[in-house]
Amino acid sequence: MSNLRYSQVTPKSEYLNRRRFLAGGAAAVGALVLPVSTYAGAKLSGVTKSPLSTTEPATPFEAITGYNNYYEFGTDKGDPAKNAQNFKTSPWTLTIEGNVAKPKTLDLDGIMKIAPLEERIYRHRCVERWSIVVPWIGFSLSALLQQVEPNSKAKYVAFQSYYDPKQMPEGKHAGIQLPYLEGLRIDEAMHPLAMLVVGLYGEVLPNQNGAPLRLAVPWKYGFKSIKSIVKIKLVEKEPPTAWNLANAHEYGFYSNVNPEVDHPRWSQAKERRLPGFATRPTLKFNGYGDQVAGLYTGMDLKKYY
Amino acid sequence: MNKILASGWTKAVVFLMCLVPALLLGSGWYKEALGPNPVENITHTTGDWTIRFLLITLSVTPLRKLLHLPMLIRFRRMLGLFAFFYGCLHLTTYLWLDQFFDWAGIWKDIYKRPYITAGFTAWILLVPLALTSTSWAIRKLGGKRWQLLHRLIYFSALAGVIHYYWLVKSDIRLPLMYGAILLVLMLYRAIIWFRPKARAGGSF
Ligand code: HEM
Numbered sequence: 001m002s003n004l005r006y007s008q009v010t011p012k013s014e015y016l017n018r019r020r021f022l023a024g025g026a027a028a029v030g031a032l033v034l035p036v037s038t039y040a041g042a043k044l045s046g047v048t049k050s051p052l053s054t055t056e057p058a059t060p061f062e063a064i065t066g067y068n069n070y071y072e073f074g075t076d077k078g079d080p081a082k083n084a085q086n087f088k089t090s091p092w093t094l095t096i097e098g099n100v101a102k103p104k105t106l107d108l109d110g111i112m113k114i115a116p117l118e119e120r121i122y123r124h125r126c127v128e129r130w131s132i133v134v135p136w137i138g139f140s141l142s143a144l145l146q147q148v149e150p151n152s153k154a155k156y157v158a159f160q161s162y163y164d165p166k167q168m169p170e171g172k173h174a175g176i177q178l179p180y181l182e183g184l185r186i187d188e189a190m191h192p193l194a195m196l197v198v199g200l201y202g203e204v205l206p207n208q209n210g211a212p213l214r215l216a217v218p219w220k221y222g223f224k225s226i227k228s229i230v231k232i233k234l235v236e237k238e239p240p241t242a243w244n245l246a247n248a249h250e251y252g253f254y255s256n257v258n259p260e261v262d263h264p265r266w267s268q269a270k271e272r273r274l275p276g277f278a279t280r281p282t283l284k285f286n287g288y289g290d291q292v293a294g295l296y297t298g299m300d301l302k303k304y305y
Numbered sequence: 306m307n308k309i310l311a312s313g314w315t316k317a318v319v320f321l322m323c324l325v326p327a328l329l330l331g332s333g334w335y336k337e338a339l340g341p342n343p344v345e346n347i348t349h350t351t352g353d354w355t356i357r358f359l360l361i362t363l364s365v366t367p368l369r370k371l372l373h374l375p376m377l378i379r380f381r382r383m384l385g386l387f388a389f390f391y392g393c394l395h396l397t398t399y400l401w402l403d404q405f406f407d408w409a410g411i412w413k414d415i416y417k418r419p420y421i422t423a424g425f426t427a428w429i430l431l432v433p434l435a436l437t438s439t440s441w442a443i444r445k446l447g448g449k450r451w452q453l454l455h456r457l458i459y460f461s462a463l464a465g466v467i468h469y470y471w472l473v474k475s476d477i478r479l480p481l482m483y484g485a486i487l488l489v490l491m492l493y494r495a496i497i498w499f500r501p502k503a504r505a506g507g508s509f
Contacts, residue, residue: 063341075476077342128474130342175475246475265418265472267410275341277402 039090040211042204044117044137052193053121054287059132061201063275068208069126070227071174072163079170080208087167089212089228098158098234101149111213112198114147115139119202120195120216125257125286127221131271136216137199142190150186150234157189158182158239159215160231176246182226183239183253184217187295193218193288196229219288221255252305256296257286261305310376319380323387326354327394344402351395356469358388359462360486367493382438385458389435392428420471427464430457462487 070080073087090108097103106114117137125131145157163179165171171178188194195216198205205211210227217224223243233239243251250264259269259282270279285292296304309315330350333339339346365381368374404411414421434455436442443451466487470480 059341067341071475075474077345078340130345173476173478175473175477265420267414272342272344275343277344279405 040204040206044199044202044204047117047119047137047199047202050118050120053119053135054123054133056121056123056133058121058135058201059274064132064134064200065206065208067274069128069222070208070210071176072161072168072171072178072180072228073208074170075174081206083168083170084207087207087211089207092212092230094213094230094232096144096148096232096234099151099154099236100234101151102147104148108212114196115143117198122193122195122216122218123286123288124216124218124222124225125271125282127223127251127255127263127268129266129268129271130274131282131286132274134216135201136195136197137202137205138195138197138216140192141194141196141215142192144196144232145189145234148234153236154234155186156235156237156239157184157186158231158233158235159184159226159229160233161226162228162230176242178242179230180226180242181240181245182215182224183241184224185238185295186234188217188292191292191295193291197225219256219285219292221257223251224255254296254301254304256301256305257282258284258301258305260284261302307374307376310374310379316379316383320383323358323383326350327391330394344398347398348395348403351391351398352469354391355388355395356462356465356483358384358391359458359465360483360490362388363458363462363487363490367490386435386438389431392431396425396428420468423464423468423471427461427468430461430464434458434461459491 066081067077068080069077070084073080073083092108092111094106094111095104096106116139118139119135119137121133121135123131124134141157159182161178161180163171168178184194195218197210197214197216198212200206200209205214210225213229214227215225215229224241238253241251241253243255244253257268262268268282271282272279283289330339330347333346334343337343362381362384365377365384369377400406400411404414415425416422434457437446437451437454446454466480466484469483470477473480
């Protein structure tokens with residue numbers, strides 16, 4: 001931890017508050033029952049800083065962890081922080097299967113060891129016109145995909161979330177089909193920016209942010225960054241995705257951040273940077289165009305929204 | 306009960322109660338305690354109270370009759386004006402905090418986005434009602450015409466429910482609930498209107 005200096009990205013008072021909160025709360029309880037490396041709030045060690053980070057100031061911990069879209073735990077932004085507290089992330093099983101030479105099944109320990117942990121400070125743009133800046137901890141999704149050796153039929157990567165109506169009773173009101181499904185084209189998934197996330201702010205991922213394993217695809221709208229992943233499957237055809245199934249007219253498979261393509265119900269030209277009131281222009285590919293625009297050359301982004 | 310309802314004190318208390326949501330928003334704003342997305346919080350809170358006050362206003366007449374509390378009429382104008390008050394706060398939040406008075410963008414929103422069109426319709430329909438809410442206006446218009454004009458509130462509430470239904474992303478429980486309440490309130494009126502006239506003039 002000593003090499004991570006959150007005081008650089010967070011107002012000091014916020015940082016100190018958070019420390020106190022964690023010391024008193026989750027850590028004390030969690031330490032008694034779970035392995036040290038995998039409960040929410042536990043420190044992650046050996047994390048290096050990634051050159052892929054933005055220099056923009058990170059959104060305070062309280063906002064990132066108190067304002068979430070995670071419909072399995074309720075549709076209000078404050079619901080997940082309340083309702084996900086007792087969500088069981090251990091034991092956990094992740095399977096990677098499909099068109100691969102070496103399918104894999106990983107437990108939490110295995111997930112943490114897929115690749116060396118990096119901190120990447122990414123912009124995160126929600127389709128609802130708000131944005132935050134998050135110091136994620138994790139590694140490129142490609143590191144895992146390379147280990148399973150996709151074959152030539154692996155054209156897309158399908159992701160599936162955990163869903164247990166007993167642990168997630170609010171899920172039946174989500175209005176979308178659960179378990180949550182997402183997908184990427186293989187070249188998108190192999191892009192170094194596409195990230196598997198196990199933590200934020202130097203700590204194990206809080207439950208409301210998608211523990212124990214989620215995606216961060218910073219050039220796409222937030223809902224593409226699926227939470228609590230249990231299955232990754234390499235497939236030949238474009239896989240179904242949760243919001244596209246719910247409303248294909250509003251949510252496309254690609255869902256790249258694009259100020260020129262409106263959501264049918266609102267303009268995507270601007271966004272509100274949280275916490276606060278100020279709006280700013282939304283950037284194409286959320287400002288990651290230099291790195292990712294090449295994935296879409298020749299594609300009509302109005303058609304493939 | 307009718308005696309309590311007739312008291313000036315009761316009216317003052319109800320008035321203050323109606324102000325509570327706005328006061329809470331004000332103090333939240335002052336203390337910067339409206340969460341990471343204050344604009345969303347204010348929009349949702351004021352929108353919620355607009356539709357609630359519309360429905361509460363529409364409940365006055367049925368409740369008067371069903372509970373035999375004619376004195377409830379004393380509160381109807383105030384409740385309706387509170388619906389308009391929260392509607393104005395809601396609209397102002399949109400114009401100012403959401404759009405920062407970007408009139409071109411606002412105009413585009415109003416004609417291009419059905420949920421904004423519906424919301425705007427709901428608000429516009431309330432304007433003539435607020436303007437003619439004085440006793441002077443009632444006298445000037447005459448009871449019959451005033452009453453006819455004020456039936457616009459039915460359409461405002463309907464547009465408000467549609468507005469809400471169109472704007473939610475996937476969880477439609479609340480708009481459906483408000484829609485169901487509106488339906489019950491309108492069914493009550495339909496039953497009264499279509500009851501054989503002979504009985505309408507009868508004992509109650
Ligand atoms: C009588 C009139 C109106 C009523 C009853 C009404 C009611 C509501 C309700 C109940 C909500 C949802 C609150 C929630 O999710 O908790 C809402 C949201 C909203 N309303 Fe209205 N509204 C009215 C007029 C307007 C007008 C005139 C505008 C703008 C021109 C407007 C713009 C909005 C916006 C932008 C939202 C938030 C949408 C989002 O979730 O992003 N409304 N309104």
